[in-house]
Amino acid sequence: MSTGKTRSKLAPGRVAAAALVAAALLSACATEHGLSESSSVPAAGAAELPPAMAPGGVIPGAGTLIPPNTVTPPISKNYPKTIQDSSAGPAVLSLYRKAQDARAAGNAEQADELLERARRIESHNPFIWQAIAGTKLDLHQADQAEDFAARSNDLARGNPYIEAGNWRIIAAARQARGDTGGALQAQTQADNIARALSAD
Numbered sequence: 001m002s003t004g005k006t007r008s009k010l011a012p013g014r015v016a017a018a019a020l021v022a023a024a025l026l027s028a029c030a031t032e033h034g035l036s037e038s039s040s041v042p043a044a045g046a047a048e049l050p051p052a053m054a055p056g057g058v059i060p061g062a063g064t065l066i067p068p069n070t071v072t073p074p075i076s077k078n079y080p081k082t083i084q085d086s087s088a089g090p091a092v093l094s095l096y097r098k099a100q101d102a103r104a105a106g107n108a109e110q111a112d113e114l115l116e117r118a119r120r121i122e123s124h125n126p127f128i129w130q131a132i133a134g135t136k137l138d139l140h141q142a143d144q145a146e147d148f149a150a151r152s153n154d155l156a157r158g159n160p161y162i163e164a165g166n167w168r169i170i171a172a173a174r175q176a177r178g179d180t181g182g183a184l185q186a187q188t189q190a191d192n193i194a195r196a197l198s199a200d
Helices: 002-032 090-104 108-121 126-138 142-156 160-176 180-199
Strands: none
Touching: 090 108, 090 126, 108 126, 126 142, 126 160, 142 160, 160 180
């Protein structure tokens, strides 16, 4: 008899303990998945949109997409504008100047040779790759011009001054191949970069 009484007295305690353990586990799971109570309560004064009106959602019955709030990061101007502003060595700068003179004189082949020598010295200089792309255009080698300009963009590491010029070369190369649509896309890229630079 005494054992039965003891069990009946302990049963409610065990139930309460089990309930506390379950509540603790649920709280831990909610916290782990970012569902804690503090995260579900809106900040004071914050305007909350209904789920259907959240950015990127659709207004019921209107079918209008609400564009998400996007902020375009400003273009940094802390990039070298010319090869003279870069860390190019004296030998490369000398070859580059001679190549520019040769190109201006209409001797694209000599310019190409000089720039290839400069590229062997500084193979990761995007200004050299861009200059070679320009001479390839002069030599009517549109495919190579686009390839060199694209490689220059890869090496530019986001330098907008280089990228804008490369996209213009790519546009001209595509136009020379008869790819008017591709040329327009490339020119649009160049124009967008130029606008962003002038806006800052």
